[in-house]
Amino acid sequence: MKRVIIVGVGFGGLRAARILSGKGFDVLLIDRNNYHLFQPLLYQVATAALEQESIVYPIREVIRYWKGVRFRLAGVHGIDLEQRRVFMATGTVEYDYLILAAGSITNFFGIDTIKRYGYDLKHLSDAVVLRSQILGAFERAVQESDVSERAALLTFVIVGGGPTGVEFAGALSELVRYVLSKDYPELRMKDVRIILVEASGSLLLTFPGKLQDYTLTRLQQMGIEVKLRTAVRGAEPGRVLLGEGTSIPSYTLFWAAGVRAASLADALSVKKVRGNRIVVKPDLTIDDHPEVFVVGDMAYLEQGGIPLPMTAPVAMQQGEYAGRAILRREQGYSAKPFRYFDRGSMAAIGRGLAVANIMNLNFSGLAAWIIWLVLHLFFLIGFRNRAVVLLNWAYDYFLFKKQIRIILQEKKGDSNNFPE
């Protein structure tokens, strides 16, 4: 029986495993976490709308119904491409086929102070830490008598105007307006500043211009300060440093300005490009190793001269492609080159507000929001999770309540960069 090792149980890895299950392979899934994480809703965990457990799903519950698929909880240290072996802390396994689907991590572009004092949003714990930071800042502000310190505590700087930055800014604004304003009668909500900083000239760069303008207008109407063409060069405790020597007093810097391939890519001597992504051939394999596929955020492939984006739909389609390519290979056929079918993209802005570009049609406002909501519920795994998420959203929408505003976990290391 041929063994397929899949590293990573994200959107790409899971799709590949499903295709290969029950087809006579020994499929081994390896991941550091024992759950599949629905990353598109991480920002809602960070803004007190959802509990962390409602956007994850136990991997062993998924594969229970997939014949021939096993799971190992382990980090992958390295890969010997020649000997076809994967090294884990707990041992070594050999493979016939390898699918690398380890995803991405935050790209701080080498700015150490941002990594140190800022917050990012890739792992489940990041969302809990960021939520705790936001709520903690309000709790500190209540007890802070110095006016400028209090202002810095109540200033939230979001760097990166992509979907994550936009969705987070909108959700934070509504958390403040509808929930925290009642929680903290001692504070004046007009002292709260939410600043969205973007280096380029527009938000949601990959969206049609009409939707970019709509998003900008709506965010501004919600009271969010949008600073376009503004670079962030670093951070200090209580301060975000912008280009040209200016700075913003703030204790909360959320960095949503870039991602790079997971560090597993470092362990491989293969051709890589900017952001540590592995260059793949049109069939998603790497040079000289037709048995090694790379899918999702780790893979770099251009289509029509443009690099494919690091998004869930690309990872899902690539994962399915890799699974099918292996099936075809075993039947003696080769696979046609991978082609990404772009169904579109979307971003939620706020209550009943979103933008969506679907099959080249533009939607904005309530229609886009309903599409966003239905699709997110659809792609979430498990009826229980859908029920809990829907219950939370209904509470939020009809009762203006976000009940997960629980401070659980502070940032490790420089955990306490609040004023003492």
Place this chain on the structure above:
Amino acid sequence: MKRVIIVGVGFGGLRAARILSGKGFDVLLIDRNNYHLFQPLLYQVATAALEQESIVYPIREVIRYWKGVRFRLAGVHGIDLEQRRVFMATGTVEYDYLILAAGSITNFFGIDTIKRYGYDLKHLSDAVVLRSQILGAFERAVQESDVSERAALLTFVIVGGGPTGVEFAGALSELVRYVLSKDYPELRMKDVRIILVEASGSLLLTFPGKLQDYTLTRLQQMGIEVKLRTAVRGAEPGRVLLGEGTSIPSYTLFWAAGVRAASLADALSVKKVRGNRIVVKPDLTIDDHPEVFVVGDMAYLEQGGIPLPMTAPVAMQQGEYAGRAILRREQGYSAKPFRYFDRGSMAAIGRGLAVANIMNLNFSGLAAWIIWLVLHLFFLIGFRNRAVVLLNWAYDYFLFKKQIRIILQEKKGDSNNFPE
């Protein structure tokens, strides 16, 4: 306006605050956490049945509707009883009345190795850490080739035969039998050992003998090894040390054998007894300080020659009493001595199985379980939490699913006492 400071937002503190709200006092609640924790269901978070967020409630959501009640997120360092001042990291506040309701912490009785290698269950994070340990042990066992190491990974020792130990042992047994047995087809479930160790001669010491016997029989039928009259003297990595030089190879020692008053009691030079509990007068105040009340687990008071237990009902009744006593005092009356009205006690054992002694009537089996379920849902705060808990329980009961089996957080410090 007179100021009442209440330290702790558990069952006692919250009840006191509710009584005093809207009565013309400046009520200041202080706690290290920004949420009320429903401790009786912590063991279900530890056994993958409930998400942590479903058993907590944001304190500011509670007090939003209580006039005159404010909240400060802070730890209390010390108290100056003479000057009537409370010291926090963030400042000092003065009071006219003080209600100490900071609860209890685990009592390791000075056995450092148990504190170091064992697990306990008082805080929300403890439950997540313990759950991660249990699930992590199974994941390690799958990858462990040494038979005796694998046996130690699959052996779970619970120390303490009170309600927490009994409920946890039963829930763990069902997690293994109905869920993990399907998650880990590579492991033989008969290799899993759950051992409940109790120093005295019976489980549930405070319950009627008939219910004690029932509980013992049921737990044994569920495959749990119950060791009565057995002392635990310490722990090593991978080993639990019993009295008389024997030991049990196990990587998971859950210590549910004792509690003591919260460490805030250390900061007070007042009369204390075993377990650091503060001796209170019949009106729950302390000697020479009629303005200082101590309620709940921190307070030591005998009734009919027997110390009141450290339970939620005692804390709730004492909290209400303290609130009412302050109201009466302000009206020029003194309060009658506190009397605990014992409605009974109960413990869940498993699916449709519980024991309950209510108003001196004994219930066991399904009837007791239904009483248990209804009362726990009733005392949980918030409709959303009740809905989520009920959804989880229905999933568990009808579909044999426990979907919160997510590994999130390992123990700090000696985090990794698994074999490498």
